[in-house]
Amino acid sequence: AVPVLKKQLSLFVSLTVGNSHFIFQLKQDNVVEDISATRGIINFKVNRKLLAQKLLEPFGNGEDDKFGLNSELFNTLTTGTTLVEYSSPNIAKKFHAGHLRSTIIGNFIANLKQSLGNDVIRMNYLGDWGMQFGLLGAGFGQFGSPEKLKQNPLQHLFEVNVVFVLYSNVFFPVFFSFALQVYVRVNKEAENNEDMKQAARDFFRQLEQHESHAVSLWQQFRDITVKEYRHIYERLGVHFDVYSGESFHQDQAQEVVQQLQSRGLLKTSEKGTGVVDLSPNRDVTNVCTVLRSDGTTLYITRDIAAAINRKEKYSFDEMIYVTDKSQENHFSQLFQILLAMGHSWADGCRHVSFGLVQGMKTRTGEVVFLEDVLDEARARMLNNMSKSKTTKELENPEDTAEKVGISALIIQDFKGPLQSDYKFDWDQMLQAQGDTGVFLQYTHARLCRQDICVEAVAFDPSLLSEQTCTAILQHLLRYDEVLYQSAQDLQPKHLVNFLLKLCHLIASAHRDLPVKGSPEAVAQARLRLFSGACSVLANGMRILGITPVNKM
Ligand code: ARG
Incomplete structure (x- = not known):
């Protein structure tokens, strides 16, 4: 692009694409208050006062929790009822790391969908x-x-x-x-x-x-x-709203077998088991066993029955299953069979899969039960906190340590793509300065200490023109986009990284934008900025399944 002419409130730029030349006119308005260009670069200057005013307005109106949630971006997402099935441990066996992952990931998805206005049914499908x-x-x-x-x-x-x-x-x-x-x-x-x-x-x-x-x-x-x-x-x-389980669908699973039979989808294998042929050429190269030779049904048969039953009972618009990646084939077969049975709604079913957690250890040993991990997270956090003087002011330090410890577990788990395996690392996840759940909580608690006034005190947005302010405001502006990305691919990493970046920006703001000792009007404006940042941080943390602490 080459600047051609600047005239009153417009800039004329010529653009060459291949052999075609365009001249176009960029107009200033009250959002973009200035446009300038040098060869190859066009600069748009945003009206900072307007940005601060518009963005921070909701935080004075008691609409903190609605911030970013009315975006047009969300129009393309599935609305209506979302059924999320997660955790789903096996009875009389201990809860393990995979179930922990399913629990926190499913909870995140349910929270996210709920914030975006869907009716959410949270289901636990017990083994x-x-x-x-x-x-x-x-x-x-x-x-x-x-x-x-x-x-x-x-x-x-x-x-x-x-x-x-x-x-x-x-x-x-x-x-x-x-x-x-x-x-x-x-x-x-x-x-x-x-x-x-x-x-x-x-x-x-x-x-x-x-x-x-x-x-x-x-x-x-x-x-x-x-x-x-x-x-x-x-x-x-x-x-959970519903504790369901495989046992609920015992009898229905037999009916499913009948239906498969009457639709001509059931074949008998050489071993005498009942199978559904899922190979594209129907040459039995990819079969799914739905009936044992003794006539009893299997895990998948119960899943087919359960899915049909849930559709009838809850008429969901989408259903999301959360398990580790070893069950990818299981769910792909499940959805294929449902479609073959004529249940076109199976197109609205998704499997969110995740990788393994390696090396989850406590001080006492190699393999652990979930409760031990929660206990150890709390104990380690309590120990770290005991070095800080504010811990002594806490009414219930164990409770705070528990919440912060759990946030550390969640952020460690959510930072990367869910598909990846990751190494469990106590020291890394509990660092107060690194990109951890502790850092998020610490930032939140520090913001709360500032005595942010949430009442609708008027503030002068023109006092928020420093670069540090603008950086935070521009970042907050992206919140809806980040939620949208997470809702699309159901990965928490977008939101996690957004919140971590926000915390880094807030750390600079604490340094560059003092409240104490500043003139009243400046202090007021800065407090509004901190209050907005604090609300978005807390909202985002809650979606991730983290309870923000006010003191630590
Ligand atoms: N109970 C199973 C397990 O622990 C997970 C169940 C997943 N959900 C389902 N609908 N199959 O492996």
Whole structure:
């Protein structure tokens, strides 16, 4: 571009693209107050006073939480009802790192959709059915005690669980010495115990046939475990509208098999299992097993039934599943089968997948249960905080340490693309100065200390013309765009990086724009800027699933 002529409020620029030449006229108005050009560069000067005034207006009107949410950008996103299914741990097994990731990612997606005005249904789909209950039930029959289950349900279930795991040959971390003793004792007894294996099969059959003894035991196991999960969710600040589970769709799964049959989609394999052929040329090169040879259904069959049932019950406009990437093929098959069955709404289903967390360790050992991670995050944070004098003023330092510790976990998890695996690193994630959740909380708490007046005190926007002010204002202006990006690809990193950058800008502002000692009007204007930045920071943190602390 080459400047040609500057005349009154317009600038004429000539532009050459290939062999074509254009002359165009750029007009100043009250938003762009000046336009200038040198060869190859056009400068637009934004009216800083207007920028400050427009942008900071909502923060004096008690509309802090609506900031950035009425953007036209959002018009292309799916509106209506969004069902988000997340966390979905397995009953009577411990919650692991993958479930933690699913929990915080799903919570973020649900929060985001909700802020954008969708009706959101938060669903937990428990792994509460399957052969593992045969093993657990049989284990309980042999080693369990109804009294102990009443007195100390979790501990006892855990002991039996160790037994159960032994039978299913899954490695299970054993932390408690009592459990270790049971494990060792049972290990000796149970090796090659065919009777026990048979007992497991029998118990599961009784369960499938709804025999009351089996069902009531299963119900107890489920209730106990859900109670424990609820406690973890409360600590994480996560909740669910619906606790569903695989068990709910046991009978419907059989109906699904019928429907597949009547639509001609079900084939019998050489092994006698029921399969759906998903290969493009129908040459059975890509099949999905939906029925075992003994007539029982599988994980995917229950998922097909569950999806259809949810559509009928909640008539969602979109449904989002959050699990680790090992289940990518599962969900792709699920959506393909639903479409083949004529459920075109399956186009509105998405699977958000995430990578592995490597090296999650506590001081006590290699593999950990989620509660231990939360406890350690709190303890480490409390220790770091004890070095600062403001900690002594806190009413409940444990509670603050818990919230800050959890923000550290969340930011570490959300910084990169969800698909990537990452290395769990306590020291890095808890740094107060780096790009961490602690830094976000620290910035928020420091802003709160400034006594930001949220009332509609008039302020003079022309007093916010410093470069540091403009940088913050321009950054805040991008908030809607960042939410839009996150809503499109369902990745929290856009919002995380936006908030971290905001905190760096705020740190410069604390240095360059003192409030104390400035003339009243200047102080007032700066406070308004800080108050706006603080609100956007808090809003963004809440969407990520972080509870901002006012003091730390
Ligand atoms: N319970 C499963 C697991 O822990 C996750 C369930 C995911 N959701 C689903 N609809 N299949 O691996």
